[in-house]
Amino acid sequence: MTEIIAGVLEKNNLHGxxxxxxxxxxxMGxxxxxxxxxxxxSFTGSSKVGQMVQQIGNEQFGKCLVELSGNNAIIVMDDANIQLSLLHESIYQTVFDQLIGVYKQVKIGDHLEKKILIGGSVIEGESNFVQSTIVEISSDAPVVMEELFAPVLYVMKFKAMNPAYFKRIN
Incomplete structure (x- = not known):
């Protein structure tokens, strides 16, 4: 990645x-x-390491940008424009079916090819790779409370807005 970005910088008259x-x-962090x-x-990774990197940066008056993992919900009410994911039960199946339909059209493969949206899923040797996934899940599933640094979209339905519930999954 460093080599690719260096090439882009140099093509734009910046030092690679x-x-x-x-x-x-x-x-390492x-x-x-x-x-x-x-x-x-600029750190991308777990909340645990990101907090440590940010704290050290603050102590040294350094500059830190941190992008940390988490479970961030998209809340879709029953009067929402579903084209735009906790999902109200009255629109759940329609939105879920559309998500699956769109995802099936995503081209996965060599990220250097123009029509590929997501990098390939075949990685030789040991790796920490998770295929981009859409999962139907219950709102009380323990994994919903865990930090997830992976391309996984949990799709859950609800009947009524409950602030305590939304605090639980965020």
Missing amino acids: AIFTSFCGGAE QAIACDRWIPLV
């Missing part, structure tokens, strides 16, 4: 080395966040 990508866990020679840390 202004961007570097690192992959690793908490130790801590080492990068503590390095005073790095003027900006």
Whole structure:
């Protein structure tokens, strides 16, 4: 990824080395966040490591951008324009069927090909890869309460707006 972005930067008259990508866990995040020679840390990953990176950055008056995982609901009421996902039970099946229909049209494969929307699902060797997925799930399923850093859309139905319920899944 670093090589591709460096190429794009250089084609636009910028030095390719202004961007570097690192992959690793908490130790890597801590080492990068503590390095005073790095003027900006942009972190994408778990909330646990992201909070640590942000805290170190704040202590050093550094600049941090963090994109953390989470379960963010799309709430669709029964009077919503469903073209635009907790789903009100009166529109649940229609919206769910449309989501599945749209997803079936998504082309998955080599991300360098023009018509491919999502990178390929075949990864050789060990990996932490989750296929993009739409899942019908009960609102009281324990996994709904867990942080999920994966391309998974939980689809749940509800009868009435209940603030306590929405706080539970966010």
